[in-house]
Amino acid sequence: MYRAVYKFDGSDLGTLSFDVGDRFTAIDDFDGGPKSDWLLVYSAKGQIGYVPSNYLQPDEIDVLEVLKSIDRAIDAVKQQAKVLPEKSKVEQLKNLRKLETHRKEFLKQHRLRQAHCPQEELCSARNDDPVKDINIQELKVQRPAPLPPCSLEVSEMLPANSQAETSDKDSEVGAASVEVRNTTAMHLQPTNKLNSECEVKNCTEQELCKNERLLPEFCRKKELETNVDGLGNELVEQVRRSTLLSFEKSKVAVNTMLSMMANRIPEFKNVIDKIMEDVTRNQTQSLEESSDAFRLNRILRELVAAKDDSQQRSWFLHEDEGKICSHLEEMNSIIDGANPETSRKVLEQDGYDAVQNLAQYYQMETRRSIRLLLLQSFGSMCALDSRIVSELLNSVLPLELARDIQDDLKDVQKLTYSALVLSMTFSTGEALPLQYYAHLNSGFINFLLEHIEVTDQDVESEQIVDGFIRLILSFNLHFELPEENIVMKVFAERKTAKTFTEKLLLMLNREDDPVKLFEHAHNCPNSVLKFVSDLYSCPETSNLFYTNDAKVLVDIIVRQLTDLSSGDKMRIEYLSLMHLLLKNSQYLEHKHRQTELQQCFQRISQDDKEAELDKRIVHLIWKEFPNEFYNCL
Numbered sequence: 159m160y161r162a163v164y165k166f167d168g169s170d171l172g173t174l175s176f177d178v179g180d181r182f183t184a185i186d187d188f189d190g191g192p193k194s195d196w197l198l199v200y201s202a203k204g205q206i207g208y209v210p211s212n213y214l215q216p217d218e219i220d221v222l223e224v225l226k227s228i229d230r231a232i233d234a235v236k237q238q239a240k241v242l243p244e245k246s247k248v249e250q251l252k253n254l255r256k257l258e259t260h261r262k263e264f265l266k267q268h269r270l271r272q273a274h275c276p277q278e279e280l281c282s283a284r285n286d287d288p289v290k291d292i293n294i295q296e297l298k299v300q301r302p303a304p305l306p307p308c309s310l311e312v313s314e315m316l317p318a319n320s321q322a323e324t325s326d327k328d329s330e331v332g333a334a335s336v337e338v339r340n341t342t343a344m345h346l347q348p349t350n351k352l353n354s355e356c357e358v359k360n361c362t363e364q365e366l367c368k369n370e371r372l373l374p375e376f377c378r379k380k381e382l383e384t385n386v387d388g389l390g391n392e393l394v395e396q397v398r399r400s401t402l403l404s405f406e407k408s409k410v411a412v413n414t415m416l417s418m419m420a421n422r423i424p425e426f427k428n429v430i431d432k433i434m435e436d437v438t439r440n441q442t443q444s445l446e447e448s449s450d451a452f453r454l455n456r457i458l459r460e461l462v463a464a465k466d467d468s469q470q471r472s473w474f475l476h477e478d479e480g481k482i483c484s485h486l487e488e489m490n491s492i493i494d495g496a497n498p499e500t501s502r503k504v505l506e507q508d509g510y511d512a513v514q515n516l517a518q519y520y521q522m523e524t525r526r527s528i529r530l531l532l533l534q535s536f537g538s539m540c541a542l543d544s545r546i547v548s549e550l551l552n553s554v555l556p557l558e559l560a561r562d563i564q565d566d567l568k569d570v571q572k573l574t575y576s577a578l579v580l581s582m583t584f585s586t587g588e589a590l591p592l593q594y595y596a597h598l599n600s601g602f603i604n605f606l607l608e609h610i611e612v613t614d615q616d617v618e619s620e621q622i623v624d625g626f627i628r629l630i631l632s633f634n635l636h637f638e639l640p641e642e643n644i645v646m647k648v649f650a651e652r653k654t655a656k657t658f659t660e661k662l663l664l665m666l667n668r669e670d671d672p673v674k675l676f677e678h679a680h681n682c683p684n685s686v687l688k689f690v691s692d693l694y695s696c697p698e699t700s701n702l703f704y705t706n707d708a709k710v711l712v713d714i715i716v717r718q719l720t721d722l723s724s725g726d727k728m729r730i731e732y733l734s735l736m737h738l739l740l741k742n743s744q745y746l747e748h749k750h751r752q753t754e755l756q757q758c759f760q761r762i763s764q765d766d767k768e769a770e771l772d773k774r775i776v777h778l779i780w781k782e783f784p785n786e787f788y789n790c791l
Contacts (some may be wrong), residue, residue, distance in 0.1 A: 160216060161215060162214055182201050197214070391436060416434050448500050461515070462515050505546060517553035550583050551590065581632040585676065589636060623661075654702065709750045719758040
């Protein structure tokens with residue numbers, strides 16, 4: 159018998175909560191071996207579970223009381239076994255055997271026999287089997303007894319197809335389970351104020367190896383045979399479905415949990431590592447298995463139905479506005495939070511038919527709330543894949559967005575959204591359909607520049623200006639030849655663009671490219687550097703910068719030529735820009751930073767073979783401007 163000297167709140171599976179003074183009968187501490195940190199006990203309240211041994215002390219009470227307590231425990235376990243489900247009866251059977259053995263050992267220790275105690279008191283002449291009243295066949299289950307309260311139990315780590323193999327080994331498993339409990343229970347430490355007074359036990363490598371050998375043979379064998387392929391993805395899917403965390407955060411949660419389990423249960427570290435590798439590989443589930451794919455397909459069908467609704471074309475306000483907005487909000491949440499590969503697979507079905515349908519729906523829809531949500535959807539889709547950007551670029555969306563921008567300047571939120579999404583569709587530099595240039599022409603560029611060059615600008619106007627500058631830079635990516643560039647023709651006619659050029663130099667100095675919005679846009683040139691190079695490609699636009707601004711541009715080029723290393727593609731771009739600046743601008747009038755430029759050219763000419771193109775540009779500059787720059791070697 160034991161008595162509690164501290165209060166304990168059992169939060170782990172299989173542990174008991176108790177108060178100071180509660181008494182327990184030990185079930186799993188009769189073998190005379192060293193005490194473990196946890197004891198399997200029967201409480202005075204009729205409960206069976208594990209309690210921390212360092213919260214208890216032996217309770218010296220009358221022998222008859224001890225025997226009565228053991229007998230009550232035996233009777234209680236027998237009654238519980240009759241009503242428990244099949245998978246729990248085998249554990250109760252083992253507990254009954256332990257209690258009976260415990261009773262016999264206790265009688266031997268106190269040298270008590272039937273003759274010394276009354277029959278009705280001691281019940282020492284219990285010749286009947288303690289489990290006589292229980293049908294043994296009913297108690298047989300298809301798995302071994304559960305382990306003490308750890309992060310995971312050995313029985314739970316076994317695959318379902320291995321459970322049938324253990325049903326014929328109950329006797330062996332019973333003995334092995336005791337050893338496993340003694341081994342794994344040492345990893346549990348009571349989570350109470352007593353911890354500060356207890357010494358933390360450090361397991362050495364030798365002890366861990368010993369513990370591994372104590373595991374039953376079938377556990378080690380099944381650990382190696384366990385098929386965990388795809389389990390990592392299933393765990394991430396379950397976490398996301400249950401918590402609504404994003405896909406990336408769900409991966410972090412699963413990895414954190416698995417790392418802790420690997421540390422707490424080193425016997426199964428190999429299996430857990432395989433699961434973690436599965437999470438890291440990020441293999442996409444089939445669309446049939448993904449709840450995100452199911453929801454996204456359902457929403458897309460609903461939106462197609464809304465597009466095809468005949469009333470949608472003739473009525474301005476409908477009762478379905480709230481429903482459609484709800485669908486769009488859920489769709490945006492899925493695209494932003496789900497596995498990007500899952501969203502890509504859903505959208506690419508039927509040749510991106512859903513993307514085209516949404517673009518057509520935007521053209522037909524007039525309600526502001528729905529249009530704003532659709533713009534958010536287009537932005538999220540563009541971030542998924544360059545092929546979706548291409549589909550939107552060749553749809554009716556660019557023309558509709560350009561029309562929106564010119565028709566409504568008062569709605570700042572809608573205007574900035576429209577400019578941003580249109581910049582996204584232009585951001586890859588893919589050629590536009592030729593018929594689109596009838597609307598996206600010099601008139602459209604002049605409209606944008608007029609609002610950029612507004613003298614008085616508040617915060618909202620500043621947002622519009624930045625959005626329009628990004629739009630012009632992205633649109634300029636489509637033109638490779640200066641003579642065909644609509645944007646350069648507009649700037650040549652305007653002669654000046656103070657606000658635009660100042661912001662352009664600021665972005666170039668910061669090495670900021672506002673058009674580089676997506677990671678999948680790898681082969682696109684720097685839009686700012688390309689625009690400045692296009693300006694200096696012909697004399698008509700090369701003097702757009704004021705003299706002081708042109709000097710600042712030279713300062714930026716000198717810094718880049720000094721800092722960039724041999725073989726860097728950006729150094730070639732800046733060398734080409736400097737060549738154009740010398741050729742088409744009025745640089746020779748002020749010759750700003752001429753000495754530093756000559757030193758840069760000299761150093762580049764001495765680079766290794768990786769800088770052949772750089773050397774060619776330097777030699778071309780020396781040849782065309784021999785009086786200002788020359789080879790001094």
